Amino acid sequence: MMQLTASQIRQDLNCFGGFGQQGYGYNVAALHKEIGNIMGLDRHMPMVLIGAGNLGRTIARHMDFDSSGFRLIGIFDNSVHIVGQTIRDLVVRDAAELEDFCRAHTPRAAVLCIPKEVAFETTQRLMELGVNCFWNFSHYDLSLDFEGVIVENVHLGDSLMTLSYQINEAYPKTENQK
Amino acid sequence: MMQLTASQIRQDLNCFGGFGQQGYGYNVAALHKEIGNIMGLDRHMPMVLIGAGNLGRTIARHMDFDSSGFRLIGIFDNSVHIVGQTIRDLVVRDAAELEDFCRAHTPRAAVLCIPKEVAFETTQRLMELGVNCFWNFSHYDLSLDFEGVIVENVHLGDSLMTLSYQINEAYPKTENQK
């Protein structure tokens, strides 16, 4: 279904070890669990979310942090209109409380749902508090300015442009449209 | 800055043609425009968004469709609580109007911000209306059931798990944590 060959699956699994039994097959349940362990999905690492605008709220509401290796323990914003709101079971805290909160709960990871204008300073604040793993929704490239960060970027604009390219390849612009 | 080599850039550009002048260089502004043309970023293809829940509203509000090759011309939902709301400059329409609207405006692309339970039937409805290009935020794999679709998937869960894996590689679980 995923368009992978049997060879490729065997090769990929063998990067991490042997999980099957020759002549018999794989124990699917056990393999599934092993892969989860390799990915660290059972770690429940404390994580904070910065920026509770439309995007941040959506992420906080929709994502299943618990089954992805994380536990969302705090949501922060600097707008008086948003601070105090409850999202899921968390009350949005004032960004000014970030230092105290991080010292108390020592998260190592953060979701960045902030405008790129404040991305640098926010990242710097977090790094000083020991947070160096980022799920980055901002348009700012953290890895340029910070050493030793672990970043996973989500740039939805790139994704939409990729779709545009695929469509443009399959159905090219006609001369009239130019 | 993007960690690409000069060789790689030249090779990649030459997949589409020669845009520079030997001995002189590239005209950056012209090259930028050419790349946009290749990606079809100036097409303003009509696009509808299906599902105006948290995620759908966020996408509709945040994304710059116009500079990515699309024009968002309609937002649809089936909840009476959401239909009638205004997002940006669009009023959310009842999903029942989808057929009439598509016949009138003939969009070819759609954003799917719907639960996976209704993803199949919604896709089928859209395909019958001539919409076969999808920006898919649902957990459902369209390409399995539909031939000739162009799909760009956004699976945020995968992205978060990728971050988990990277962290788990860099900072492995200790035995105590197991």
Place this chain on the structure above:
DNA sequence: TAGATTGTTAATCGATTAACAATC
């Protein structure tokens, strides 16, 4: 002409695929 930079071909590297041994 010398220096610089692109276009293009060749060499290298890594990933995918195929083949086969090992094992149930």
Place this chain on the structure above:
DNA sequence: TAGATTGTTAATCGATTAACAATC
């Protein structure tokens, strides 16, 4: 023993890198 399926090595393929010719 025969069939099936994994683990692992070898062959193939494609992408990245390097080299060099072309051109300003």
